[in-house]
Amino acid sequence: MPANRLVTLLSDFGLSDIYVGVMKGVITQINPTLTVIDLSHEIPPQNIAAGRFCLMSAYPYFPNGTVHIAVVDPGVGGNRRAVAIAFADAFLVCPDNGLFSGILCHTPVVAAIALTNREYWRTPTPSTTFHGRDIFASVGAHLASGVPFAELGQKIDPQTLVQLPIPECTFTDTGIIGCIQYVDRFGNLITNVPAHLVDGKNWFVKAAGLSIPGNKTYSDTADGSAIALVGSHGWVEIAVSNGNAQSQLQIKCGDAVQIGLH
Structure with missing residues (x-):
C-alpha cells in the first residue's frame, strides 16, 4: 500500500x-x-x-x-x-x-x-x-x-456492526415485490430490485396505479411519461422522461413496488 x-x-x-x-x-x-x-x-x-x-x-x-x-x-x-x-x-x-x-x-x-x-x-x-x-x-x-x-x-x-434494515425484494408467482430505496436529485425512484433479476426478460413495474413498461433509456417514452429501466447503479428504477417521477407519481422511499415478469 x-x-x-x-x-x-x-x-x-x-x-x-x-x-x-x-x-x-x-x-x-x-x-x-x-x-x-x-x-x-x-x-x-x-x-x-x-x-x-x-x-x-x-x-x-x-x-x-x-x-x-x-x-x-x-x-x-x-x-x-x-x-x-x-x-x-x-x-x-x-x-x-x-x-x-x-x-x-x-x-x-x-x-x-x-x-x-x-x-x-x-x-x-x-x-x-x-x-x-x-x-x-x-x-x-x-x-x-x-x-x-x-x-x-x-x-x-x-x-x-450496526446493520440498517433495508427490506429485501421477494418473489411471487407473477414477479417480484420490492421497494424504493433511494430517490436521486432528478426524482428518479431507485428500487431494491437488482438488474440481474430482470435481465433478458420482458418486465414492467406496477406503482402508483400504473403499469410502467421496462425499457432501456429515458428517451424510450414520450416526455412526461413514466418509464422503468435499469440505471447505471445496477438497480431497477422508475423515471419520468424529462420530468420528476417522485413528484409526479407521489412515491417516496420505502414505498412498495411490484415487478411483473412475462
Whole structure:
C-alpha cells in the first residue's frame, strides 16, 4: 500500500455552511499532500439510508487502499460508536449507525475497530456535535497517511456492526415485490430490485396505479411519461422522461413496488 492513500468524503452537511471545508482543513493540517475527492455533501439531513445507498454505489469505482470518510450522523455525541472498517481493498471511517451496511452486503470485512485511540483525534476533548471534524476527518487523514489500522483503537467483532434494515425484494408467482430505496436529485425512484433479476426478460413495474413498461433509456417514452429501466447503479428504477417521477407519481422511499415478469 502507498504511504498516501486517496481519501473520499460523503456527508449530509451541504455546501452553504463551513462544515465540509473545515473537515478538509483538518485533513490538510495532518497531510497536505493527500488527494481528497467529494462523493456528495447533499445527502438529505440525517438520512442514513440515502447515505448508505450513495456510499455503496460509489465504493467500487475507487482504487485499492482508498479511505472513505462518511458522516451522516444523527446520533453524534451519543452512544453510537465511531468506527473504522478494513476491507481487502479499502477502508471506511464513519459512525456505527448502518451507513456502511450497503457495502457490507457485498464486501467481507477484514477487521473493524472502535476509534478509541485519542492520539489520532484532532483533540482529546471533541465537540459533542461535530465528530466529522474532531474524530472522523482526523482519523481518516492519519490512516491515509500510513498509520497502521490496528493503532486506531480497540478491535471489535464485525458481527456487532450496526446493520440498517433495508427490506429485501421477494418473489411471487407473477414477479417480484420490492421497494424504493433511494430517490436521486432528478426524482428518479431507485428500487431494491437488482438488474440481474430482470435481465433478458420482458418486465414492467406496477406503482402508483400504473403499469410502467421496462425499457432501456429515458428517451424510450414520450416526455412526461413514466418509464422503468435499469440505471447505471445496477438497480431497477422508475423515471419520468424529462420530468420528476417522485413528484409526479407521489412515491417516496420505502414505498412498495411490484415487478411483473412475462
